[in-house]
Amino acid sequence: MPGTLKSDLSCRIVHLQCLVKTLRGKGQKSVSNVGPIADAINRANKLIDLLKGIKLEVNDETLNDYFVEYINHLNGSANSIRKCQEFIEVCELLLYYIEQVDFENYFSSLYHIMISWQSQLMNSSEFKPKIIDVFKAMEKDLGAHIYPMMSLRIGLIGETSAGKSSLLNHLRGLHDDEENFKLNTASEKELMSPMRYGKSTLCRLEFEHQYSNGSKITFVDIEGATEYDQCLKCGNYFDEIRKSDCDLYIIVFEHKCTEIHRSWEEYIVNELHRQCRFVRNKADDLFLRTFQEDVGIDFNSASQTQRDKYAKLVLERIRKSVTSDINGKQLHKLYLTSCSYMRNRSYEMLFSMPYGNFDLDELIHDIQHLPPDFHEDRLLATATRATATVINTCFRRGYVVNVLKYKIYAGVAAVVPLLDLLPRYFGREEIRQVFGVNSRSRFMNWWTGQADEFKDYLTQFQIVITEQGFKTSAFQKSFQYRGTATASKVSSGTSVVLKGVTTVGIAGLSVSDDFLRNAGVGVITVARGVSIGFIVAGVVVTAAMCAWSAVSNGKQMYDYLNRLCDDLIVVAAYVAKKIIEDNHRVRTTFSN
Structure with a gap:
């Protein structure tokens, strides 16, 4: 019926208009996505005008024709595989830019450092981002929100x-x-x-x-x-x-x-x-x-x-x-x-x-006077999400270090049992240093008496955390922990070593010397054949173990990189919470 179709049209028009109005209001403060935002709004307005035209013209006689046209506009084309593809894409695009504008408006330092690094990573093979710059940018942005x-x-x-x-x-x-x-x-x-x-x-x-x-x-x-x-x-x-x-x-x-x-x-x-x-x-x-x-x-x-x-x-x-x-x-x-x-x-x-x-007036009053904790929790969630976006975008990349180099090292070292763990350790250490988690190796820190810049930066916050939140040992000694320290949860795979032991015992045999001489010749021949077979088998097994160790080491390094990024996001949440708590104390001091 025409009334049902008009009702559906009105609902979808309002959906699009709502998103356009929100984005247009927030987008006025954006300086980075002016062009894409304008294109997204124009695309939405075009769809709105098409839907408005159908709503004005549809009646009992033209219902079927306009219904088909309505479906085509929602799909984007008559051959679209996905239902309402155009409508969904426009809505999701507007929502995406709304989130981007909020990111830029509230955490401008983090946003611009991410954009700068993205440009550098596209034009250079060298990995330049450092995690301490992310945390300092977050600290600067949160400092602008003493009153959230x-x-x-x-x-x-x-x-x-x-x-x-x-x-x-x-x-x-x-x-x-x-x-x-x-x-x-x-x-x-x-x-x-x-x-x-x-x-x-x-x-x-x-x-x-x-x-x-x-x-x-x-x-x-x-x-x-x-x-x-x-x-x-x-x-x-x-x-x-x-x-x-x-x-x-x-x-x-x-x-x-x-x-x-x-x-x-x-x-x-x-x-x-x-x-x-x-x-x-x-x-x-x-x-x-x-x-x-x-x-x-x-x-x-x-x-x-x-x-x-x-x-x-x-x-x-x-x-x-x-x-x-x-x-x-x-x-x-x-x-x-x-x-x-x-x-x-x-x-x-x-x-x-x-x-x-x-109780409507009471509900409105309670919404108007929500406790400050709500605002602080919102700021914490937004700060953590913004920092995670930067880490996931700029640090969670497979080419941070030359993984192939360590795969070759691990393959060669696997000839000696457990020696392939050394390339794995040095690979993880290089990831930490490239990220800026460690300024130098632990041995050099001990030798020179210097501290890592990033970990020294974290100590100023005097954060007490729960160790169970970490997936690596990178920050095992960087914080105070609640309760008794538990064993490290870092999982490191070890090489599989195959050891075969064969024991032959002969006892209680009484044979003649001729028999022993004849038997001895046969035994020597068999032993030579068996030894050659074991040598061939050993070469095959060793080659297989080296190949497996090389592949496994590469997977372990990628896995460690992702787990380290997860730990950095956890640390960012603790640091953001501490900064917000400090802002709360400053706010209370000024209020009194």
């Missing part, structure tokens, strides 16, 4: 039609009546999260909002869950929750908190280490039904005296009925709201009452 003012991210999750998009619009102070929704596709209007019956959010949407007290919030409208198989298909929704990367998650439901909602809460708290709140939406329906059942009179037909007399009791009853899940376990924090797609006149009387908004 980064926008917090709040995500709304729940099943389809739970009212997430409507609640999000209310949290932003936008009305979601039908007339505003019809006008919402115009670019000059304040963009709202699309609403309709059924699934309205087709991909992750982000809306930036600033409250009157200066609090900046990025609301993330996550598409609704449509699968209820907790063991199989709902795992995809966990991935959507993780990718949204929010500081606070609001779990929205409209009936009773179920095991699915509890599983989301457990994942958010225990796996993502974030906080969440519960919202029982569409409380207006529940209130009106409960009022009818308990009082015996329809709320709209009751007198003002009756409404004032029984409203508080009805509210207490519905709170008691929804503050526990289906298993009777109490919810930690629950808000009642009445946000839905459309409101008819039967609700107007309730909404005109002081209690008609239920």
Whole structure:
């Protein structure tokens, strides 16, 4: 039907307009991706204009033709293999540049050092990046955020039609009546999260909002869950929750908190280490039904005296009925709201009452006054992600050292049992020195009495860490550890040495001298044949062992490089946390 198609068109148009508006607002501060950002916005606007044209022209007579044209525009072409390929590519491209602009705006030193190194690595065979420069750039960027003012991210999750998009619009102070929704596709209007019956959010949407007290919030409208198989298909929704990367998650439901909602809460708290709140939406329906059942009179037909007399009791009853899940376990924090797609006149009387908004104002107040810990955690997560991006982009490269050289050394050294471990050790040492983790070998440090520049830099932070987080021994003696030090978790493969021992014993034989002479000739002949066979076998086995050792050494070096990069990211997280804690103390000192 034309109405269904127009509704779908409106939703997709708003999705694209939302991303374009976010990128255009943030992209004004970018100086590195001006051209690509403009191209991405133009590509999105072109698709928006095509979809708007279909929406204006479609009717009963042209429905089939425009439906085919609509599908072709979403796919990009009639021969596209992937459904909605063009729509998905445009959305992902806009999201990518939004992340890049945030990276450049908040961590400009890290961003520009990464761009500079990328250019050098493309034009030179010499590996020049040093890890100490990454940490100093991160320290400089965090020093500019003594008062962390980064926008917090709040995500709304729940099943389809739970009212997430409507609640999000209310949290932003936008009305979601039908007339505003019809006008919402115009670019000059304040963009709202699309609403309709059924699934309205087709991909992750982000809306930036600033409250009157200066609090900046990025609301993330996550598409609704449509699968209820907790063991199989709902795992995809966990991935959507993780990718949204929010500081606070609001779990929205409209009936009773179920095991699915509890599983989301457990994942958010225990796996993502974030906080969440519960919202029982569409409380207006529940209130009106409960009022009818308990009082015996329809709320709209009751007198003002009756409404004032029984409203508080009805509210207490519905709170008691929804503050526990289906298993009777109490919810930690629950808000009642009445946000839905459309409101008819039967609700107007309730909404005109002081209690008609239920807990919406309280929820908005709590969002406006989130504790400083939320801002510090957001800054820490962003700093760690930015540093990891630089390390993964510039350091996690296979040509950092000449691996082939050490593969040859290991192959030759494998002739002697365990000697192939030496090339492996020197290869790892060269990786550490090329990265700048070590300034020189450990022997030279001992001989000259000097310390490694990077490790000496780390000591100033006086960080106490947990050793279990490391995958190599590179930082084994660089930090103080909590509890008893455990054995190193570094795994180093050893060469396989085959040793054969053959023992022949002859006893109790009484034979003649002639027999012994004849037998001796035969034994000598057999022994010569056996010895030649063992020599040939030994050469073959030795060659195989040398080849295996060479290949294994190369794999071990690549593996060590990746594990060392993982350790550097772990160290970066600890350093960033310490810098943020120091900033907090400075902030507290100035406040007092």
